[in-house]
Amino acid sequence: MTINPDLQGRSYPAAEVYDVGREKIREFARAVKATHAAHFDVEAAKALGHRDLVAPPTFAIIIAQRADAQLIEDPEAGIDFSRVVHADQRFIHHRAIVAGDRLVAELHVDGVRAMGGGAMITTRSEIFALGHDDSREHVTTTNSSILVRGEGQ
Amino acid sequence: MSFSIHELSPGQDIGSRTIEVTRTDLVKYAGASGDFNPIHWNEAFATGVELPGVIAHGMFTMGSAVQLVTDWAGDPAAVVDFQTRFTKPVLVTDTTGTPEPGATIEVSGIIGKLDAEANTARIDLTVIAAGQKVLMKAQALVKLA
Numbered sequence: 001m002t003i004n005p006d007l008q009g010r011s012y013p014a015a016e017v018y019d020v021g022r023e024k025i026r027e028f029a030r031a032v033k034a035t036h037a038a039h040f041d042v043e044a045a046k047a048l049g050h051r052d053l054v055a056p057p058t059f060a061i062i063i064a065q066r067a068d069a070q071l072i073e074d075p076e077a078g079i080d081f082s083r084v085v086h087a088d089q090r091f092i093h094h095r096a097i098v099a100g101d102r103l104v105a106e107l108h109v110d111g112v113r114a115m116g117g118g119a120m121i122t123t124r125s126e127i128f129a130l131g132h133d134d135s136r137e138h139v140t141t142t143n144s145s146i147l148v149r150g151e152g153q
Numbered sequence: 154m155s156f157s158i159h160e161l162s163p164g165q166d167i168g169s170r171t172i173e174v175t176r177t178d179l180v181k182y183a184g185a186s187g188d189f190n191p192i193h194w195n196e197a198f199a200t201g202v203e204l205p206g207v208i209a210h211g212m213f214t215m216g217s218a219v220q221l222v223t224d225w226a227g228d229p230a231a232v233v234d235f236q237t238r239f240t241k242p243v244l245v246t247d248t249t250g251t252p253e254p255g256a257t258i259e260v261s262g263i264i265g266k267l268d269a270e271a272n273t274a275r276i277d278l279t280v281i282a283a284g285q286k287v288l289m290k291a292q293a294l295v296k297l298a
Contacts, residue, residue, distance in 0.1 A: 032182070082190070
């Protein structure tokens with residue numbers, strides 16, 4: 001298995017829209033054992049000045065990993081998903097994600113580096129909320145590195 | 154709770170939290186996040202790809218660790234930046250049918266740095282499972298009141 005070095009610099013444009021629902025925020029919050037009322041109770045979120053339920057700080061991983069899937073499933077990339085290990089992750093929130101947001105993600109492959117028999121791949125998702133008039137508001141930037149383990153790694 | 158920067162100082166303790174993890178929790182996280190990699194729920198598959206056993210999603214560990222910061226900040230939206238490196242896997246043993254957790258994650262946090270100009274506090278988290286640091290450089294930036 002070899003990772004295609006030409007992946008570096010590649011971009012995948014925004015594909016499907018992700019509709020952020022209240023129940024999904026609640027489900028994700030429960031799954032990470034988060035208990036803050038702003039994830040569950042609309043009135044509590046509004047009392048803090050938010051339009052609706054606030055997503056947990058790592059919720060954007062759902063959208064980022066959907067974007068990453070375009071790369072991982074790209075036959076040209078040569079990535080064996082079963083050998084993928086998450087190496088690092090960052091979320092930069094330009095504003096919080098709230099229920100009702102309609103999000104799209106642009107994926108950028110920022111780095112591909114051979115490591116032993118495997119490779120370290122660094123990606124960035126730029127996540128935007130769609131407005132009523134086709135406007136886009138920059139919501140979150142995620143940076144992620146995955147290690148694709150070679151044989152014996 | 155929300156703090157003014159003048160009430161805070163670097164090194165200050167923000168508290169700690171213990172998170173018990175079971176295989177069921179990993180299945181729930183897989184469903185909620187959409188990450189169905191079988192290394193997080195299938196023992197034979199995990200050992201077949203040279204892992205010691207089923208391991209937690211790194212994003213489960215990262216996502217559950219930040220609750221300490223969210224509670225301290227008083228508003229999840231105050232966490233404007235959150236990053237980590239995943240250094241060691243969290244091995245989750247199969248305790249299905251018993252009240253025992255399959256792993257225990259200990260999270261504690263201190264104020265690493267204050268930035269008066271940006272009005273932010275950097276919280277440095279220490280995240281330990283089975284006696285080892287599983288996250289490194291786990292840092293959350295909190296916008297202050």
